[in-house]
Amino acid sequence: MSDIDLVVHGAAELVVGPGEGVRDLELVEDGALAVENGRVAAVGPTDDVCREYPPERAGKTIDATGRTVLPGFVDPHTHALFAGDRSDEFVARIEGKTYTEIMEAGGGIPVTVEAVREASEDDLVDALCEQLDVMLAHGTTTAEVKSGYGLDTETELRMLAAIERADRRHPVDLVPTFMGAHAVPEDTDTDEYVDGVVEEQLPAVAEQGIAQFCDVFCEAGVFDVEQSRQGLEAGTEHGLAPKIHAEEFSRIGGAQLAADLGATSADHLLQATAEDGRALADAGVVPTLLPATAFALGEAYADPEPFLDAGAPLALGTDLNPSCFVHSMPFVVSLSCLRMGLRPETAIRGATHDAALALDPGDGTGPLADGAGTLAEGTAADLAVVDLPSHVHMAANAGTNRVDTVLADGDLVVADGEVLRGQWAGGVARDDAPVEISGGARERVRASRERVASVIDSDRAVYGINTGFGELVSERIPRDRLDQLQTNLVRSHASGAGAELDREVVRAMLLTRLQALSLGYSGVREVVVDHLATMLNQGVHPAVRSTGSLGASGDLAPLAHLALVLIGEGEAFVDGVDGRLAGDEALAEAGLKPLALAPKEGLALINGTQLTVGLAALAVVDAER
Amino acid sequence: MSDIDLVVHGAAELVVGPGEGVRDLELVEDGALAVENGRVAAVGPTDDVCREYPPERAGKTIDATGRTVLPGFVDPHTHALFAGDRSDEFVARIEGKTYTEIMEAGGGIPVTVEAVREASEDDLVDALCEQLDVMLAHGTTTAEVKSGYGLDTETELRMLAAIERADRRHPVDLVPTFMGAHAVPEDTDTDEYVDGVVEEQLPAVAEQGIAQFCDVFCEAGVFDVEQSRQGLEAGTEHGLAPKIHAEEFSRIGGAQLAADLGATSADHLLQATAEDGRALADAGVVPTLLPATAFALGEAYADPEPFLDAGAPLALGTDLNPSCFVHSMPFVVSLSCLRMGLRPETAIRGATHDAALALDPGDGTGPLADGAGTLAEGTAADLAVVDLPSHVHMAANAGTNRVDTVLADGDLVVADGEVLRGQWAGGVARDDAPVEISGGARERVRASRERVASVIDSDRAVYGINTGFGELVSERIPRDRLDQLQTNLVRSHASGAGAELDREVVRAMLLTRLQALSLGYSGVREVVVDHLATMLNQGVHPAVRSTGSLGASGDLAPLAHLALVLIGEGEAFVDGVDGRLAGDEALAEAGLKPLALAPKEGLALINGTQLTVGLAALAVVDAER
Structure with a gap:
């Protein structure tokens, strides 16, 4: 009998992975599963798993009685990853307009391309994370995301950079695909464009190492077979x-x-024949x-x-895009059964293990x-x-x-159907999950700084600024002397005493202060939130003492110790x-320079309750476990 | 400027209700809505509503920026309402089996009828509430539910009684329809069965007043037009x-x-003609x-x-049933647009206001x-x-x-996609929402009482029993003297002092004690939980004093005052x-007789922390608001 992080038990059905034939699924009735360090430690009948890992000795248990447990989709x-809004085309299609008519009326892919070219990288990361939230709520824990709405080197690179950042920020694991050959830009010769993809876009993408796959839209009127082969x-x-x-x-x-x-895969295949099926199967290409x-x-x-x-294993996917707003793999499973005649076990297999196979570059x-797509000893606990x-x-x-509950790498990320973002705070404080400043937060921070600047310019007396x-x-x-005022404020309040706080508590303080400043009510410069984010991501942890605060306006002393490091003073681990x-x-270890505080920033950094809030956040995370 | 219970503001779009023509919808951009006492107090542009009802003076605010607000579906x-499991038929249909083949293999409606006949009323209430949870999570706040899987008087009545009880227990408002003429029972002559529906089932249903509509399956091979007319x-x-x-x-x-x-409505209509459409429109029948x-x-x-x-307004529904597992009105809206060519505004209207029209008996x-189906001053805040x-x-x-958030009669019942059951506790304590003992709880209570009985029989010494x-x-x-022991225990601990607790706190104590006993760990008889439920539902509130407990095993004194009333002593309002x-x-005012406590029951009633838990529950409800 062993202690363990988490036990899921009593599942009416537990999907283990693929069965023998390409149509088959392996199931356990009354199944259970144990998780340790984000990986599956055991899977099998509840009696067996719970004998080895008794639920009462697990950090958390999930009673799956009457429910189905399966690998994350x-x-x-x-x-x-897209920008802009093409919902008007939905109405146009209902009215019977053809894609050509929609294009002629100024719609179609060019609308998305224009919007993506105009979007900042931050905007793209935020937009993708919004889609990923919906996918996660429907049970998806791994997803491929393609570029292909840039159609120029700069924008394709920006899309792939945004995918990489969203992968770090979000619990859904992302597989990035470069798809410069998704469409031909307007007023461009196709051969010339393909040359550009091959000679300019691809080398730039490869140099940055931010894509795993390359995809081409091989279709009459888009890229022919030779152009596709070239790409x-x-x-x-x-x-x-x-x-x-x-x-x-x-x-x-x-x-x-x-x-x-x-x-690795051939996708769509609506017009494919039995001959095509045999060719793909023989070559080990996964039809998707x-x-x-x-x-x-x-x-x-x-x-x-x-x-x-x-004999080919069959993968299923959503094709989520601006004219197909389907995020839900369970819905794809239902459609595959009702409209394509798949048996449920074949569809579930296609949405889990065989979909992972369609993302397997074959290099380990x-x-x-x-x-991914399988629940067996040693697999990721998705x-x-x-x-x-x-x-x-x-x-x-x-x-x-x-979908009721989702685990990603063993972390509870959806519970009772709700996407749990609080859990990610635990991930930052304890498991060193990286943080990112969202584009929206940057906008709010900039707008709020402008208000401080206008106060200074106006010479009005405003508390804390002048x-x-x-x-x-x-x-x-x-x-x-406004800048000096802020530095003095931090120095004078850094007077804590008592034991030094644990690493995870300091990280929780950094994170919750960063979150508060990102709301855009505090008037700090963007560089302040960037410094805090870098400290979290690079593991710079100010030495903060636990007692001795003034107690008048929150945790002044502990926050002052934290702020002291930002200005290059005090001590840190x-x-x-x-x-x-x-x-x-x-x-310097994190590649940062000390900040010279600008007006209001000292006050904004120390006038808060982040020791209390940080401890509370960790308590909530523990309670949810 | 006025105080108000709740303000929803900043909605990118707020659906008010039907527009002029039967295809039209009335919308407000940047819309807001104020709620007071469960009803809409104001609706309109955010600026206008928030001028009259400033969000900062509202009990709760919902920022709907970037989101759509619409009447509950x-x-x-x-x-x-059904029992049994016919998921095997899903696979049979995929394999190409016809309904006749499925029937011949022992499937089809008779399977559901048999399961419903075998189910207890409690089982049926539980089963319906499970479906209602899913519907609520997808935004439905009003639903019609038909009988028709009993096909005999007793079971049809039991189905309708279960619908009535689920309506009381669950936030989704239910409209009950009697559908004895849903199918013809096996080995029964159709004319004879219709006579039975008319002469026996209908009078019994009418006598109990538990149905608002009567429905018939008018179809070749089921009930012909004359039989349907008769019914x-x-x-x-x-x-x-x-x-x-x-x-x-x-x-x-x-x-x-x-x-x-x-x-009131004619439903399905897949084979209906333009002539049928005109006939329905002229007669004011709502096509559904x-x-x-x-x-x-x-x-x-x-x-x-x-x-x-x-010119007929068109209603849309799910037809949720054992061979159509669709609970989601948003999905019905999507299907109506994609597959039936409705414009989104017509579909939304059909899923809200016009659906309510299809449930309007015309008698006020x-x-x-x-x-229902409209957001205007004075409508229910669904x-x-x-x-x-x-x-x-x-x-x-x-x-x-x-669907992110759902309000039912102004109460927050879904938040962040999660069905909030805690809120219902607030509803019981404060708004006198009725409580019901679920079938599962009754089973647990009975099983746990049997364990107490076996201890008494065995003569083993067990704490608190003997x-x-x-x-x-x-x-x-x-x-x-085991019974006397329990009575003495309650009497001796009813020694509280201090101010009497508020009505809502006493109700929260009753509710949380009832909930604890319903878990089936306390060994009380079913009659004890039934008495507590009746006290809540009939408004019997023991006089409980706030201080003076022993403090050793929880809130002994306050709970003893509560238990005292159960045995016909003490005082109550x-x-x-x-x-x-x-x-x-x-x-006696609630039609109850004093309980003679059986072994362990006094201990089970007073050994808890329900004053503390009850106060905490109300605090959580307030925090969620």
Whole structure:
């Protein structure tokens, strides 16, 4: 009997992974699973697992009685990163307009391309994270995301950089695909554009190492087979494994090309034949079907039988994009059964293990290598608990979200259907999950700083900016000494005593102060929040003493010790460095320079309750466990 | 400027209700809404509403920036109350089996009928509430529920009684429909069965007053037009307004019958013609389309145009039933747009106001009269906040749940996508929402009482059952004095002092003690939990003093004052009666007799912390507001 982080027990059905044939699934009835350090430690019948890992000795238990537990969904094909709004096209399509008519009326992909080109990287990260929240709430823990709305080097790189940052910020694991050959920019010759993709975009992407796959839209009127081959072969030369949009609206040979190139996957395949199915199966290419696209656009569905008959494992994905707003893999499973005739076990398999297979570059990296799509000893503890008694019920419950609980790498990220962001705070404080300043937060911070600047310019007396503090409120501080005032404030309040706070508590203080400043009510400069974020991400932890505060306006003394390091004074511990360093040395370890505080910033840094709030946040995280 | 319970503000779009034509919707951009006492106090542009009701003076605010606010969905056609499991038929249908083949293999409606006949009323209430939870999470606040899986008087009555009880227990408002003529029981002549429905089932239903509508499955091979007419006319005579399943698989004249009878709605209508549309429109019958059925069964969809062209408002519903597991009205909206060609505004209108119209018996009662489906001054504050910027985005986001927040009668019942049951505790303590003992709780209570009984029989010494208490633990109590022991325990601990607790605190104590006993760890008899539930529902509130407890094992003294009333002693206040009554008189007002406590029950009643827990529960409710 052993202690363990988490035990899920009593599941009416627990999906372990693929069964023998490409249509089969392996299930355990009355199943259980133990999690340790973010990985599955044991899986099997409840009696067996609970004998080895008794729930009463687990840090947390999830009673899955009457429910289905399965690997977190893997969504192997999305264009989830986009900007702009094309909802008007939804109405136009209902009114019977064709895509050509919509394009002629100024709609279609060019609208998204224009919006993405105008969006900042921060905006793109925020936009992607919003989509990922919805996907996570529906049980997806791994997703591929493609570039391809930039169609120029700069924007394609910005999209891929945003995907990389969203991957760090969000619990959904992302697989980045470069898809410069998604469409041909307006007024551009296709051959010339392909040359640009191959000679300019691809080398730039490869140099930054921010894509794992290369994808091409091989379709009549877009990129023909030769152009597609050119793009994918160049991708392979740069270390990007090939994927392909093949035989969607017309059968022009994309499937055969995928087989020739040994592509990782061939996607869409609405027009593919039995011959294509055999070619893909023989070449080990994973056919990837996207029934939500057919659903959203009112097309015929792909026929899965040629692929399964040929012995190919079949992956399923959402194809989430600006004209197919389907985030839900459970809905894709239902569609696959109801409209494509898949049996539920084949659909679940296609949405988990075989979808991971469609994201496997074959070099031992990637989600499949990490165990995505399977629950077995040693795999990542990515799983969903669904409030239905079997995978068949899941398939039958169409269009409703019955996902109750989601774990990502063993962390509880969805509970009772609610995406838990608090848990991520625990992740930052304890597990060193990285933080990022969102684009919205940057905007708020900038706007609030402008208000401080306008006060200074106006010469009005405003507390904390150009007055003394506390009882000295009626003292007016001359303009040329406003900066010094803030430095003095921090120094004078750094008078704590008692034991030094634990690392996780200091991190919780840094995080909650950063969060408060990011609301944009405090008037600090952007550089202040950036410094705090860097300190968290680089592991710079001020030495803060636990008692001795003034107690009048919150945790003044502990926060002053924290702020002291920001200005290069005081002391701090730095991850990977023995002993304590002086504040300026600690900052230097993180590549930061001491801040010269601007008006109001000292006050904004120390006038808060982040020791209390930080401790409370950790208590809430513990309570939720 | 006025204080107000709740303000929702900044909605990118706020759906007010129907527009001028039957296809139109009235919207407010940047909309807000104020709620007082469970009803809408004001609705309009944020600036206007917030000028009159400043958010900072509201008890709670919901910032709906970037989101859509709309009336809670009204689902006008469900068979949401069922038992048993027919998920195997889902697989059989995928394999291409026809309904006849499924019936011959022992499947189909008879499976549900058999399971419902075997289910207890408690089981049925629990089963319905589980479905209602899912519907509520997807934004439904009003739903029709049909009987029709009993097909005999006793079971039809039990179904309707369960619907009535679920309506009391659950925040979704229910409209009950009697549908004895849903199918013909096996080995029964149809004419004879219709006679039984008319002569036996209907009078029994009418006598109990537990149905508002009468519905018939008018279909080739089920009930023909004459049989349907007979059933519906008899319903009308008994005060049940007519509804009809018409022209679903074959056009046999159900729509015309609906027009002749002036039915409230005619439902399904897949085979209806333009002539039918005009007949329904002229007769004021609401055509009700159920696209999820076509989706689940792979049929062609109904054509909405004949009805709209004829000027009829069009209602949309889920038809949730054991072979159509669709709970989500947002998904029905998406299907209606994508597959039936409705514009989003027409679909939203059909899922809200016009659905309420399909549940309007025309006598000034029912959800429409209460304002369901519309947000205007004076309507019930039933609404959903959807995390999308417009109703068009809602229609385009298919198969995902984007409902963020739901209010039912002004109470927050879904927040961040999570169904909030805690809020219902506030409803019981403060707003006198009724309580019910679930079937599962009864089972647990009975099982736990059996364990106590077996201890008594075995003559083993077990603390609290046949021993003294506290320091007297080593005293063995003779079997014939075990009951007296419990009475003495309650009397001796009823020694509180200080101010009397507020009504809401006493109710919170009663509720939380009831909840604790219902877990089935305390060994009380079922009659004890029933008495506590009746006290709550009938407004019997023991006089409990706030201080003076022993403090050793929880809130012994306050709980003893509460228990004293259960045994007909002490004092209590009764709603509607002036002053205080003796315990036995208070019980008599609620139709209860004093309990003679059985072994362990006194201990089970007083050994808890329900004063503390009750206060904490109210604090949590306040915090969530």
